[in-house]
Amino acid sequence: MSTTVSTDNPDDPIAYFLEDLTYHGKTERTRDAYGRVLRRFEAFLADPDRNPSGDALTPAEATHRDCMAWVHTLRGTVTDSTIASYAAYLHRFYAYMTQVGVFESNPMTLVVEELDETIEKDPTRREISIDQMRSFVSDIHHPLDQALIVTLLKTGMRVGELCNLDLRDLALDDNEVETAFDGSPRPQLATRPNSLYVDSEPAVGERVNGEERTASNKRKRATIIPVDEELQRVLKRWLAIRPDSLSPAEPLFVYTTGEWGQRLTPRAVRTVVTEHAEAAGWYDTGGDAADNVTPHYFRHFFTTHLRDRTGDRGVVKYLRGDVADDIIDTYTHNWGGQVRATYDANIYSILR
Structure with a gap:
């Protein structure tokens, strides 16, 4: 069954999509990455000996079964994380083409949901209890180090997303903070006090908010994450001494030594985490991900403990930035209800 709308049927939907990526300001590197994956999928569809239909198909004619079959051909040739990335590219292609009216539906929606259930993005890792993590955090005294680690623990964001935060991405309902800094939070936070805005757009080499970025955000859509009382406390303490x-972007986290006042890099954050993890006996040089505590471990910790407490996989996926457009829209529109209420009721306490 065709998914094409007759009122707008470009001869080459992939070229159409890639051209629109240019209009949206995506880098050549990003466009090339999308192009390679999408053309590979197109070649699979065009080969009747490979696709399950037995006929030569176009992307507009692909079904959920065709997309799943293509994903299956990738297994054993690339890693699970690469499969997830390729599926995300294809999902974004179909989501966009559906949104602009070129296609009627997105056959990748169900595929992505199935992949989320079957691809384990984290290997088996060291088990750390909440009590052990509280003890770990209590030994961190520098305001910057504590703010970095508590933010990772309370939000589950990636280290690149942490480094890309600007002051405008934080809204704290605190008069002292509001008076200390010029400017206002993003409009998206105007009615959502005590929250963080994690954008999906920043990428290496792209200029965002007046500054060229050295790290990329990997979430599928921008996400608003609640800031609870503990995170508010450590962020306020950090902001009191922030250089x-x-x-012009006013980064939230900056160096306090060396490159004074410049935006922290993921490498610097990893160094901070490694030093504290080594002191706790949670990091050995040469150790693997199953043993070592790194910034990504905190994302695993957040996911595991919040999912166990809430029983709501959808909210956790929303907070992680892992869900598809239609699902994330549901949670975005109901942010003040389901998301905030679920988060506030279930987020673990990490400070003593």
Whole structure:
């Protein structure tokens, strides 16, 4: 069954999509990555000996079964994380083409949901209880180090997303903080106090909010994450000593030594985490992900403990930025209800 709308049927939907990526300001590197994956999928569909239909198909004619079959051909040739990335590219292609009216539906929606259930993005890792994590955090005294680690623990964001946060991405309902800094939070936070905005757009080499970025965000859609009382407390403590920055973007986290006032890099955050993890006996040089505590471990910790407490996989996926457009829209529109209420009722306490 065709998914094409007759009122708008470009001869080459992939080229159409890639051209629109250019209009949206995506880098050549990003466009090339999408192009390679989408053309590979197109070649699979065009080969009747490979696709399950037995006929030569176009992307507009692909069904859920065709998409799943293509994903299956990738297994054993690339890693699980690469499969997830390729599926995300294809999902974004179909989601966009559906949104602009070129296709009627997105056959990748169900595929992505199935992949989320079957691909384990984290290997088996060291088990750390909440009590052990509280003890770990209590030994971190520098305001910046504590703010970095508590933010990772309370939000589950990736280290690149942490580094890309600007002051405008934080809304705290605190008069002292509001008076200390010029400017206002993003409009998206105007009615959502005590929250963080994690964008999906920043990418290496792209200029965002007046500054060229050295890290990329990997979430599928921008996400608003609640800030509870504990995170508010450590962020306020950090902001009280945060050096002024020369960047027009006003990064939230900046160096307090060396490159004074410049945006922290993922490498710097990893160094901070490694030093504290080594002191706790949670990191050995040469150790693997199953043993070592790294910034990504905190994302695993957040996911595991919040999912166990809430029993709501949808909210956790929303907070992680892992869900598809239709699902994330549901949670975005109901942010003040289901998301905030679920988060506030279930987020673990990490400070003593």
